[in-house]
Amino acid sequence: MQNFDFHNPTRIVFGKDRLAELDQLIAADARVLVLYGGGSVKRNGTLERVLANLGERAVFEFAGIEPNPQFDTLMRAVELVRQERIDFLLAVGGGSVMDGTKFVAAAAPYDGNAADLLGHGFAGLPVTEALPLGTVATLPATGSEMNMGAVVSHQGGKWPVMSPLLFPAFSVLDPTLTFTLPQRQVANGVVDAFVHVVEQYVTYPANARIQDRTAEGILKTLIEVGPITLAEPENYEARANLVWAATWALNGFIGAGVPHDWSTHMIGHELTALFGIDHGQSLAIVLPSVWKARKNQKREKLLQFAERVWDISSGSEEERIDQAIAKTRAFFESLGVKTKLSQYGVQAHQIGDVVSALEAHGMVALSEQGDMTPEISRAVLEDAFSD
Numbered sequence: 001m002q003n004f005d006f007h008n009p010t011r012i013v014f015g016k017d018r019l020a021e022l023d024q025l026i027a028a029d030a031r032v033l034v035l036y037g038g039g040s041v042k043r044n045g046t047l048e049r050v051l052a053n054l055g056e057r058a059v060f061e062f063a064g065i066e067p068n069p070q071f072d073t074l075m076r077a078v079e080l081v082r083q084e085r086i087d088f089l090l091a092v093g094g095g096s097v098m099d100g101t102k103f104v105a106a107a108a109p110y111d112g113n114a115a116d117l118l119g120h121g122f123a124g125l126p127v128t129e130a131l132p133l134g135t136v137a138t139l140p141a142t143g144s145e146m147n148m149g150a151v152v153s154h155q156g157g158k159w160p161v162m163s164p165l166l167f168p169a170f171s172v173l174d175p176t177l178t179f180t181l182p183q184r185q186v187a188n189g190v191v192d193a194f195v196h197v198v199e200q201y202v203t204y205p206a207n208a209r210i211q212d213r214t215a216e217g218i219l220k221t222l223i224e225v226g227p228i229t230l231a232e233p234e235n236y237e238a239r240a241n242l243v244w245a246a247t248w249a250l251n252g253f254i255g256a257g258v259p260h261d262w263s264t265h266m267i268g269h270e271l272t273a274l275f276g277i278d279h280g281q282s283l284a285i286v287l288p289s290v291w292k293a294r295k296n297q298k299r300e301k302l303l304q305f306a307e308r309v310w311d312i313s314s315g316s317e318e319e320r321i322d323q324a325i326a327k328t329r330a331f332f333e334s335l336g337v338k339t340k341l342s343q344y345g346v347q348a349h350q351i352g353d354v355v356s357a358l359e360a361h362g363m364v365a366l367s368e369q370g371d372m373t374p375e376i377s378r379a380v381l382e383d384a385f386s387d
Contacts, residue, residue, distance in 0.1 A: 141193060
């Protein structure tokens with residue numbers, strides 16, 4: 001096992017009817033900015049309940065954070081924070097709203113050009129302060145409710161934003177708030193959580209048995225409850241397990257002391273930026289082809305994944321790996337998520353645009369071993385294009 005530090009300060013408030021506790025979670029004299037997206041939290045009553053439970057505090061609203069939150073939009077929120085002397089941010093929504101709120105938290109007290117906060121990747125932001133924030137999560141997918149990371153879109157790219165200062169102080173996870181989500185969003189969320197896990201697990205062995213067994217448990221849970229929560233949107237137990245699985249997929253625990261491979265996410269980000277493909281859909285397209293291209297580098301963990309997650313224990317090594325990849329693809333497709341690039345209207349000649357974007361954004365040494373070149377990324381995309 002590799003050396004690691006593990007620290008996660010986020011308080012999780014989980015279960016039904018917990019919004020009333022917002023009044024105890026935020027200082028009574030706080031000036032609060034509630035940030036949200038396109039209006040679904042208004043239509044389903046969640047925003048009204050949040051505002052009611054903030055009591056007599058000075059409360060302001062910022063609406064319109066997009067899927068794949070845009071830098072320019074977030075900077076308008078930063079202006080409001082500064083103008084109204086906001087001292088607490090509350091994100092109400094899914095991963096994009098939470099990610100955008102984290103960026104606002106870092107950018108609002110920053111003295112320099114906020115665009116300079118983009119481009120630091122996983123190295124962390126050069127900031128010494130950030131506004132405190134909390135979240136009311138309405139979509140199980142990204143794990144942003146319990147981690148220090150975000151992704152912000154700007155000038156055609158998607159930029160990781162990381163800092164220990166961006167852990168939410170608390171996150172309210174009420175599975176009933178997710179009951180009205182469209183099936184497409186739920187399916188994308190299951191895929192996103194699944195891929196978060198395997199990019200910390202299907203790498204190479206580090207003898208991290210606790211992390212491995214936890215990762216395998218999350219994956220098996222997603223396989224079990226994903227189809228149920230799609231078929232039965234108000235099945236509380238299934239949805240509760242999905243919400244908690246998505247949180248644990250990326251709260252730092254299973255990634256402690258083990259190698260990571262975020263190449264599927266980085267390639268997927270470019271597909272979203274260039275073609276508007278949903279984030280979860282982009283991951284379902286890329287992951288099987290990454291594994292096919294990286295069989296030798298990932299062999300031991302792919303075999304472990306095949307046996308422990310998919311119960312595949314017979315056949316040659318090659319056959320077991322191929323079965324595991326096929327089962328993973330079939331799982332994504334069973335959720336209604338297409339897994340080939342051509343199914344989203346992308347043309348073969350546009351693969352070169354994706355590779356160029358990876359190079360332009362500095363994503364030229366992807367993978368857990370830093371050896372996944374642009375040429376390999378091209379081969380991955382060509383394999384992912386069509387059957």
